[in-house]
């Protein structure tokens with residue numbers, strides 16, 4: 610072995626750092642969820658000026674003993690670009706406070722800071738999405754990934770939770786709510802698409818949002834194009850008791866039989882089949898046939 614093939618101590622330390630970085634990567638998700646859970650983005654936003662650590666701890670109504678924990682949490686979040694620190698006193702620059710980041714990145718690729726998308730007062734607000742995706746119900750399946758490869762279940766979610774995700778939502782009202790809120794928050798992004806694709810919607814008389822959840826996308830489209838008759842098809846427990854309007858109807862049904870398939874992986878043929886069944890379901894509903902509408906593939 611040549612001397613150059615022998616790694617130096619510094620190279621080995623860098624490799625160790627690489628492994629540790631990936632070992633602890635999950636901490637980023639957990640810290641983000643924690644910040645949202647205890648309300649840090651909204652508190653800093655409402656403060657309207659750089660917020661010191663002690664002001665933040667006091668506003669969070671945490672015991673002073675937790676100050677160091679908040680300091681460390683904020684250090685990580687500042688490093689990830691969710692917050693920044695700014696001097697309180699421009700002359701002496703002695704004290705710093707936390708602010709939301711406005712822009713992320715300084716070059717042509719810079720984009721609006723993601724912290725703005727975590728505020729309750731803003732639309733879109735993606736906090737519910739973070740809360741659900743980092744919920745133990747969604748995180749545990751990752752712990753089962755290795756077991757899933759060795760077993761027969763269709764998804765790691767099933768290995769971890771003993772049911773498909775949709776069955777699990779049906780049986781767990783708490784998680785069902787958290788999940789639907791996440792989907793609704795993600796769908797708020799649709800308002801941006803609707804603005805940009807005006808022409809497509811102007812030409813439509815009606816549409817069916819398949820797997821449309823609680824109808825946020827349909828409502829967004831309707832707000833801009835009042836003439837479209839929108840129907841949201843989703844599983845019965847998702848659309849149960851959703852308030853309807855003249856142009857917004859809900860159909861509770863199952864678009865596939867026992868095993869769900871991932872919609873964005875559907876072939877064109879399957880989509881056409883499914884739309885046909887949606888229309889049948891809608892007709893059933895229009896004609897007053899009540900009860901669970903089951904649309905099975907064959």
Ligand SMILES: C[S@@+](CC[C@H](N)C(=O)[O-])C[C@H]1O[C@@H](n2cnc3c(N)ncnc32)[C@H](O)[C@@H]1O
Nearest residue numbers: 792793796820821822823825843844863864865
């Ligand atoms: C990724 S989410 C989309 C959520 C939706 N865009 C919103 O704004 O809430 C997928 C949706 O498909 C629904 N879904 C899953 N399997 C279904 C099935 N077999 N039949 C009907 N809906 C289904 C779920 O309940 C869920 O609401």
